Amino acid sequence: MKKLINDPRRVVEEMVEGYVHAHPDYIKQLPENERALVTARDTKEGKVGILIGGGSGHEPGFLGYVGEGMADGVAVGNIFASPSPDPILEVTKTIDKGAGVAYLYGNYAGDVMNFGMAAEMADLEEDIEVGMALASDDVASAPKEEKEKRRGIAGEFFIYKAAGAAADFGYNLEEVIRVANKANAQTRSMGVGISPCYLPQTGEPSFEIGDDEMEIGLGHHGEPGIEKGQLESADSVAERLVGDILNDIEITEGDDVAVLVNGLGSTPRMDLYIIYRKVEQILKDRGIQIYRSYVGDYITSLEMGGCSVTLMKLDEELKQTISHPVDCPMFVQK
Amino acid sequence: MKKLINDPRRVVEEMVEGYVHAHPDYIKQLPENERALVTARDTKEGKVGILIGGGSGHEPGFLGYVGEGMADGVAVGNIFASPSPDPILEVTKTIDKGAGVAYLYGNYAGDVMNFGMAAEMADLEEDIEVGMALASDDVASAPKEEKEKRRGIAGEFFIYKAAGAAADFGYNLEEVIRVANKANAQTRSMGVGISPCYLPQTGEPSFEIGDDEMEIGLGHHGEPGIEKGQLESADSVAERLVGDILNDIEITEGDDVAVLVNGLGSTPRMDLYIIYRKVEQILKDRGIQIYRSYVGDYITSLEMGGCSVTLMKLDEELKQTISHPVDCPMFVQK
Amino acid sequence: MELSSYDLKNFFKTVADMMEEEKDYLCELDRKIGDGDHGVTMSIGWQAVNEILDADLKDEEDCGKISVAVGKTFLSAVGSSVGPLYATGLMKGAKSGKKKNVMNELDLVEYWVAFARGIKERGQAEVGEKTMVDTLEPFANTLEAKYEETQKFFESFEHAVRDAEKGMKSTKDIISKKGRSSRLGDRSIGAQDPGATSAFMILSAFQKFAENRSTQVS
Amino acid sequence: MELSSYDLKNFFKTVADMMEEEKDYLCELDRKIGDGDHGVTMSIGWQAVNEILDADLKDEEDCGKISVAVGKTFLSAVGSSVGPLYATGLMKGAKSGKKKNVMNELDLVEYWVAFARGIKERGQAEVGEKTMVDTLEPFANTLEAKYEETQKFFESFEHAVRDAEKGMKSTKDIISKKGRSSRLGDRSIGAQDPGATSAFMILSAFQKFAENRSTQVS
Numbered sequence A, B: 001m002k003k004l005i006n007d008p009r010r011v012v013e014e015m016v017e018g019y020v021h022a023h024p025d026y027i028k029q030l031p032e033n034e035r036a037l038v039t040a041r042d043t044k045e046g047k048v049g050i051l052i053g054g055g056s057g058h059e060p061g062f063l064g065y066v067g068e069g070m071a072d073g074v075a076v077g078n079i080f081a082s083p084s085p086d087p088i089l090e091v092t093k094t095i096d097k098g099a100g101v102a103y104l105y106g107n108y109a110g111d112v113m114n115f116g117m118a119a120e121m122a123d124l125e126e127d128i129e130v131g132m133a134l135a136s137d138d139v140a141s142a143p144k145e146e147k148e149k150r151r152g153i154a155g156e157f158f159i160y161k162a163a164g165a166a167a168d169f170g171y172n173l174e175e176v177i178r179v180a181n182k183a184n185a186q187t188r189s190m191g192v193g194i195s196p197c198y199l200p201q202t203g204e205p206s207f208e209i210g211d212d213e214m215e216i217g218l219g220h221h222g223e224p225g226i227e228k229g230q231l232e233s234a235d236s237v238a239e240r241l242v243g244d245i246l247n248d249i250e251i252t253e254g255d256d257v258a259v260l261v262n263g264l265g266s267t268p269r270m271d272l273y274i275i276y277r278k279v280e281q282i283l284k285d286r287g288i289q290i291y292r293s294y295v296g297d298y299i300t301s302l303e304m305g306g307c308s309v310t311l312m313k314l315d316e317e318l319k320q321t322i323s324h325p326v327d328c329p330m331f332v333q334k
Numbered sequence C, D: 001m002e003l004s005s006y007d008l009k010n011f012f013k014t015v016a017d018m019m020e021e022e023k024d025y026l027c028e029l030d031r032k033i034g035d036g037d038h039g040v041t042m043s044i045g046w047q048a049v050n051e052i053l054d055a056d057l058k059d060e061e062d063c064g065k066i067s068v069a070v071g072k073t074f075l076s077a078v079g080s081s082v083g084p085l086y087a088t089g090l091m092k093g094a095k096s097g098k099k100k101n102v103m104n105e106l107d108l109v110e111y112w113v114a115f116a117r118g119i120k121e122r123g124q125a126e127v128g129e130k131t132m133v134d135t136l137e138p139f140a141n142t143l144e145a146k147y148e149e150t151q152k153f154f155e156s157f158e159h160a161v162r163d164a165e166k167g168m169k170s171t172k173d174i175i176s177k178k179g180r181s182s183r184l185g186d187r188s189i190g191a192q193d194p195g196a197t198s199a200f201m202i203l204s205a206f207q208k209f210a211e212n213r214s215t216q217v218s
């Protein structure tokens, strides 16, 4: 393992420190809790607050997505570990503008418990209304019939985008949560890993993989996938990933989708665009229309190699949320 | 070497194909030459055309920077190889709006010859006025006295930004070139590599490096640097890089700078922000003011590990160019 | 057998030391079926506990308050899955130590039963789903039953820890149904659950600590 | 000795084949002091040449036009440093083949001298700067002088290639002053320049091709 870090035990603190100093007009740390970050811009009274969060090591996820049009605040966990309720609660208190706060996070045991505890505390101690929407877009992580058991991976990006826009549109908390849940219901992801990441504190590879192998359906914390296979060409990989998605959700001729080809950390943009090329061909062949595409590192796993493909099936409302402008330190859309 | 590609000989074609299909409202390929890409938006008559280019494998450099506020077109080379004069000339013809075209590229023997030939052809065959500004920001690549021999690395980003803004401001060709040259004169970069990249066609690592070593001052094509050293902490690396820069250009108390901490491809954002943290501390200690910071993968070397630090010393005019909004497929600034 | 607030703090320090030693092993287990961080998380949490024991809790003598503070500290430091789980255990256990400088054997039985049941409730897992509940549930059942039957603390605890160990080992052969590893299906078979392992370590550490304590005293 | 347009095309095909074989070696040289792509670039360029020889140039009989087209094709396909360099060489050489279906010995001497000098002019490099000019300049000087002196083509070419080889080998021991490797300073010592090597390969391939050609004919 080779990293440009100092003390492995302090990577999250130092990253956050660097981050807030790099973008002072975008983001600030709350004095109450250094893992609680909120937008530095003024947010409208009466707007639903959007709170995101999860473990560190997924940058730009999640702290990179605080800003206009997406989240108002983020709770930052240790590497690959849910934040504790404390920073979640502090962010909640700060970003509540009287309309309640929507918690958006991935469906992981740890996040469910910590965000759940924070929501209880927000209700009981602070009298703030909290709504929750969980991302469960990873097709590989449970059978179709048990979608609610699936984990959230890169598709979380679309859910933030949708809910962030909805809040900006002036929707109330219930409506924001409805949009977030709809976005999640319409979103599917499928990933492949070709090289592991290394936790700074252990220095060990997150998974073992042969020189000519790929791990299909792996989680974005290096959790084993559903199948180890021979490393194949970009076209075959794209076919496999898109195939699994289209087997899972009905998207047919004339439908509109948003596409995300997401790098896991060390995959060059070159490779991602080569994957995108095939994804586009497959969709085009089926008469599916691409409304907007995102290609790059959106939710990573440190320096893991590989990528995921995400499709979100769009109705008019979701199209509006996709087109809504965003201004975050790590993601800007005009 | 593990990559998500198809035929290694066709990576550039396939990447470009994926890229133009992913962002059809941003960019289009010229029918005359598939390596010639221009903005899909209308550009004002009378605006100086900004043409950038260089080898592939540096994405988002260079094709990612075509869009409003930066470049009007790009000529795409093979991996780590200058584009030939053909696509440069085709782009020139398309983006000339009667005010001439500025060629911005890094100071490499190949680019100098190919862009030079294209400029001659533009003049002789097409009667288009061409101006040229070369990036030579890499402190490690020649002594101070021979700055004109230095190669261009991540600092090219600032030069595109400055010249792109100047063209938008309505400056004429001479003025755009003046701003680009000033930006270059005020910009210094220094990089460090910790793991190699792999050319798709050879599958070989671009340089050899021990498990506990770093290569200081390496080029962004894997050219050897000035010194191999023990891999050190992020803070020491930041001190070394910034130290070398500040020994090379006088930036003192009260001066304003733009900062770029650039990842070479496989370095997590976490590590980049940890480097940034120290860079900011060093500058702050010296009373140098940070006007704006950029942290991420701006000009990469495929999946190389490591980073570079770039400082651009700002006067009022350069500040304006830094603040100017940009809308490119791989970089947006509001 | 009695346990003073001083002993209780010392026990928590023993756990902190142990987790430093076991962290690589716990990470290795978690790499096989999870995200490889269980040892790191336990280490971060227990080091934070270690610090607060020497600071805010230095002069605290209320066993209940100590256990609550340890739980909250652990949770704040780690979040993760095990933050809420162990924190809930420690906070539920705290009730039997409330306003006590010394806990007697019955208090201790109640403490550990509440610890185990609290975790189960928080995580909503059942035995057989390959989680720490596979360690904790048989432990709590045996401890409660044996102590009621025999009124012998050490014997009961020993039995309970033995059943905890069986439970922990049983996680090797079952398919995970909860937490990260639940996505693995058959591929989770053969790997022992990291949380089941750390839970066993804590229980067995307490057994040794208490036995030592009583030999020193007698 | 005479070379027909058919021979010229065959010679270029020989170079294309050779570059496929040598590409790994050339990349390896370039990895030491450059960016590791010289073999790849030569391969891409000469494969493109190979294709055009079978297509657009199939029925072309003007040696000048052939050489110009080969140069342009090479340049378009590769860009890079060597694109403009070799393309300029091929286009400058073309002059002595202009409107000729067959080139005689004097034409060939002029061709290769112009080839070498054209490259030098394009790259603005001097002998001793660790580039292909270290191969090409002594080659051209010897070829020109020897042929003027002896009027013997093969002997002169052989001498010239021998000096080219010496020039190529000399690049091992000098510090680079041009191109990517010029940033290396002392660290460039010990590595032979890739461009000097590929240039030598082309010249020596021509020597062999011409010798073969003349044996076949005689």
Ligand SMILES: Nc1ncnc2c1ncn2[C@@H]1O[C@H](COP(=O)(O)OP(=O)(O)O)[C@@H](O)[C@H]1O
Pocket: A080, A081, A082, A109, A110, C030, C034, C035, C036, C037, C038, C039, C041, C042, C080, C081, C082, C085, C119, C122, C123, C124, C125, C130, C131, C132, C133, C178, C179, C180, C193, C194, C195, C196
């Ligand atoms: N719902 C749950 N109920 C009980 N234990 C659980 C539950 N979810 C996870 N666990 C336990 O947590 C352990 C993993 O802990 P850890 O690796 O620290 O957290 P994370 O999975 O968030 O990385 C598992 O081995 C399992 O024993």
Ligand SMILES: Nc1ncnc2c1ncn2[C@@H]1O[C@H](COP(=O)(O)OP(=O)(O)O)[C@@H](O)[C@H]1O
Pocket: B080, B081, B082, B109, B110, D030, D034, D035, D036, D037, D038, D039, D041, D042, D080, D081, D082, D085, D119, D122, D123, D124, D125, D130, D131, D132, D133, D178, D179, D180, D193, D194, D195, D196
């Ligand atoms: N200015 C120059 N004049 C002559 N030869 C040069 C010059 N610059 C570079 N070269 C030659 O080009 C070779 C490198 O070619 P190649 O690797 O294909 O291009 P690049 O350096 O652009 O990757 C060098 O070994 C050197 O011989």
Ligand SMILES: [Mg+2]
Pocket: A079, A080, A081, A082, C035, C037, C080
């Ligand atoms: Mg975890």
Ligand SMILES: [Mg+2]
Pocket: B079, B080, B081, B082, D035, D037, D080
């Ligand atoms: Mg090159």
Ligand SMILES: [Mg+2]
Pocket: C030, C034, C035, C036, C037, C038
């Ligand atoms: Mg874990």
Ligand SMILES: [Mg+2]
Pocket: D030, D034, D035, D036, D037, D038
């Ligand atoms: Mg090269």
